Amino acid sequence: MSVPDDERIARAVLLRVTEPAVPGVVHHVRSVGPQQAVEDIRRGAPIGRIDVEALTLRVLDASGERDLEAADRLGARLVCPGDEEWPPALSDLDHHHADCLGLWVRGPLSLRESCEQAVAIVGTRAATDYGLTIAADLGVGLAERGWTVVSGLAFGIDAAAHRGALAADGATIAVLACGVDVAYPRAHRPLYDQVAATGLAVSEHPPGAAPQRARFLVRNRLIAALSAGTVVVEAAPRSGARSTARHAGELFRQVMAVPGPITSTLSAGCHQLLRDRPDTVLVTKTDEVLEQVGALGEFAERVSGPVRRRDLLGPTVSRVLDAVPVMKRAPVSRIALTAGMTVDAVAAALAALAVQGLVEAEGDQWGMTTLGRRERRADSTPDAGAELPLGWW
Amino acid sequence: MSVPDDERIARAVLLRVTEPAVPGVVHHVRSVGPQQAVEDIRRGAPIGRIDVEALTLRVLDASGERDLEAADRLGARLVCPGDEEWPPALSDLDHHHADCLGLWVRGPLSLRESCEQAVAIVGTRAATDYGLTIAADLGVGLAERGWTVVSGLAFGIDAAAHRGALAADGATIAVLACGVDVAYPRAHRPLYDQVAATGLAVSEHPPGAAPQRARFLVRNRLIAALSAGTVVVEAAPRSGARSTARHAGELFRQVMAVPGPITSTLSAGCHQLLRDRPDTVLVTKTDEVLEQVGALGEFAERVSGPVRRRDLLGPTVSRVLDAVPVMKRAPVSRIALTAGMTVDAVAAALAALAVQGLVEAEGDQWGMTTLGRRERRADSTPDAGAELPLGWW
Numbered sequence: 001m002s003v004p005d006d007e008r009i010a011r012a013v014l015l016r017v018t019e020p021a022v023p024g025v026v027h028h029v030r031s032v033g034p035q036q037a038v039e040d041i042r043r044g045a046p047i048g049r050i051d052v053e054a055l056t057l058r059v060l061d062a063s064g065e066r067d068l069e070a071a072d073r074l075g076a077r078l079v080c081p082g083d084e085e086w087p088p089a090l091s092d093l094d095h096h097h098a099d100c101l102g103l104w105v106r107g108p109l110s111l112r113e114s115c116e117q118a119v120a121i122v123g124t125r126a127a128t129d130y131g132l133t134i135a136a137d138l139g140v141g142l143a144e145r146g147w148t149v150v151s152g153l154a155f156g157i158d159a160a161a162h163r164g165a166l167a168a169d170g171a172t173i174a175v176l177a178c179g180v181d182v183a184y185p186r187a188h189r190p191l192y193d194q195v196a197a198t199g200l201a202v203s204e205h206p207p208g209a210a211p212q213r214a215r216f217l218v219r220n221r222l223i224a225a226l227s228a229g230t231v232v233v234e235a236a237p238r239s240g241a242r243s244t245a246r247h248a249g250e251l252f253r254q255v256m257a258v259p260g261p262i263t264s265t266l267s268a269g270c271h272q273l274l275r276d277r278p279d280t281v282l283v284t285k286t287d288e289v290l291e292q293v294g295a296l297g298e299f300a301e302r303v304s305g306p307v308r309r310r311d312l313l314g315p316t317v318s319r320v321l322d323a324v325p326v327m328k329r330a331p332v333s334r335i336a337l338t339a340g341m342t343v344d345a346v347a348a349a350l351a352a353l354a355v356q357g358l359v360e361a362e363g364d365q366w367g368m369t370t371l372g373r374r375e376r377r378a379d380s381t382p383d384a385g386a387e388l389p390l391g392w393w
Numbered sequence: 394m395s396v397p398d399d400e401r402i403a404r405a406v407l408l409r410v411t412e413p414a415v416p417g418v419v420h421h422v423r424s425v426g427p428q429q430a431v432e433d434i435r436r437g438a439p440i441g442r443i444d445v446e447a448l449t450l451r452v453l454d455a456s457g458e459r460d461l462e463a464a465d466r467l468g469a470r471l472v473c474p475g476d477e478e479w480p481p482a483l484s485d486l487d488h489h490h491a492d493c494l495g496l497w498v499r500g501p502l503s504l505r506e507s508c509e510q511a512v513a514i515v516g517t518r519a520a521t522d523y524g525l526t527i528a529a530d531l532g533v534g535l536a537e538r539g540w541t542v543v544s545g546l547a548f549g550i551d552a553a554a555h556r557g558a559l560a561a562d563g564a565t566i567a568v569l570a571c572g573v574d575v576a577y578p579r580a581h582r583p584l585y586d587q588v589a590a591t592g593l594a595v596s597e598h599p600p601g602a603a604p605q606r607a608r609f610l611v612r613n614r615l616i617a618a619l620s621a622g623t624v625v626v627e628a629a630p631r632s633g634a635r636s637t638a639r640h641a642g643e644l645f646r647q648v649m650a651v652p653g654p655i656t657s658t659l660s661a662g663c664h665q666l667l668r669d670r671p672d673t674v675l676v677t678k679t680d681e682v683l684e685q686v687g688a689l690g691e692f693a694e695r696v697s698g699p700v701r702r703r704d705l706l707g708p709t710v711s712r713v714l715d716a717v718p719v720m721k722r723a724p725v726s727r728i729a730l731t732a733g734m735t736v737d738a739v740a741a742a743l744a745a746l747a748v749q750g751l752v753e754a755e756g757d758q759w760g761m762t763t764l765g766r767r768e769r770r771a772d773s774t775p776d777a778g779a780e781l782p783l784g785w786w
Contacts, residue, residue, distance in 0.1 A: 130656070249733065252726075252735070252736065258655060259652030259660070259675070260652065260654055260655070261523060261654050262652065262653070262678070263526075268677070271652060274652075275674065275675050275676075276733075278734055278738065282664055282675070283668075284664050316671070317740075317741055340642070340669075340670060341671055341672060342671075344709055345671065345672070345709060347745055348709065348710055348738075348741035348742045348744065348745040349741045350745075351741065351744035351747065352740055352743075352745075354744065
């Protein structure tokens, strides 16, 4: 399965003449296809609110064939939507996050396969020893469990994560903000070589392209999209790692953050994330990361089998279902106690369960419907906390 | 407002002959009142599944008057439910958490007034310098803002918190697992003297009672109940501080935890709390603590004025209401994007809002009802994130 040559050439041209994630271009390609989009640029047709004149000037110098040949000489390739190597995960990049028009890829792995179980580890360039140790440990731990480590080849956390994966002979993907033949930062040339030799270097930018400030931020959405979850190890408030985490959350990937001393400004970004985004999960070791992203995989698998209503509930609502008495009824406050959750969260979850016909209220007392009893797993046991003897702790 | 002498004497007897939080006793007092309960113990009447014989033997030696006189000589008093000084917060101790039958109190403050704005700071005895510094800083910060610092006078975090409050000339309450005249641990005699001289030492145990292992755990529910929120600063997994946090959560107090290095076993309990209990909030400074407990106060005030539906929603559901388009409709995924929350949480919240008639769905598209539009604050503005230009970050 592979896209036609003329489409690949057109995509190469588009990646050469326009920056990734320009909404007008992305939208236009979506509407008319890559070949027509290149054609429209060539003849200066209006495309959204874009300065087409600049694009038209650039397209005169652009040659998709030339870029593809150059890539070929480097041992690189252009992976396009429709190619067998294209990771389905990238199709989650919707209009809001800007479609990826194609990815230049260098390295011996299959992009698609190596993204099937991938976690991003990101963080500050100015990392402390604490952060570097954690990033490397997580890189090793994930690699040892067969997970690919995705990061950005930057100084600090990124490099430590890549190195951890490499040290464990694992797969690692460096998502670059420059051409796949450009080792940036320069001091990371040896690291880049190692990644490209055993893992993958990938980029939306054509061969030879230089890194630019804005490109790093646009690049971050790819790091998030290629991974089942993003772990922020150390980050100053308002850092790029936080932008990656935001993308991850918006793309319904797991967002995780490693805590640290509150006296460290480089953990402040992680703490802020844990405070600001209710879906961010605090993680302290590889197992906890895998618990998050593994659950996602398990979920994905489960829904491809016979789908039970319960499978679609999500962990919070499911936990509340477990706390609803099977034969008797109980008020929200009691169910909250059993579930170990706030009344607010439980009330919301109960309403969701009621909408699905799994529970029902009589006055302020909630109980199971017949359907609910059927859906409830036979092996589920009530929360142990509810069965502790009262009074003595 | 003050309870009759014979009731106070009966409560003094009960606190002398039985351990606090024995479910049978608590339940019996609830049913027949303290005087009758003492009478029943004296004549050996069966009380639940309790070994009444032991109680009956102890009651022979007990004298409520004697304990009240001893307390008087110490400058202490017995505060009972019904007394003006009784803090309403203690009435939240329901059957599940075991009523408090009365509190011996020593110190110049009004227990009721000093609990109106109180935060508990708890943690491990074997604290690190990191934990001690944070506990002391929080103690100072809370005291400076006029909040009372509640803790347990133990080594480590407790003592640092009390000392912080004292250093800022603030109010601090030590909840003891022994008589209010017993300074335990002994090395904290000077600290105890300072607390009793300017703040309050309180206990369910009669004057002279010795600390016992089980008493610390039972005591923890009082620390939680007397405070609007509990901050765990450093805690080993399975520590007493975690039991206080659990009580706080079950009593619908705010549960907060301070993160630390993942390499520190004494922060592991805090991290576990943040992972296990979805209602635990990560805090790193006084302002963040006050943001949590202040909101509670604000909420409590608001509902005593004209109640709007919205006021009862809780922060999560309220945030989702803000993210629902006012005039158009949107799917759950879009609303989740705007709210920056998971689809799961948003779906649950939408169901709760639908039950209240504030939003409605047409197919999978959610929008406001007329009622919802009316309830939505005039001054509310949509999440800024939704208005960012797309594509460029």
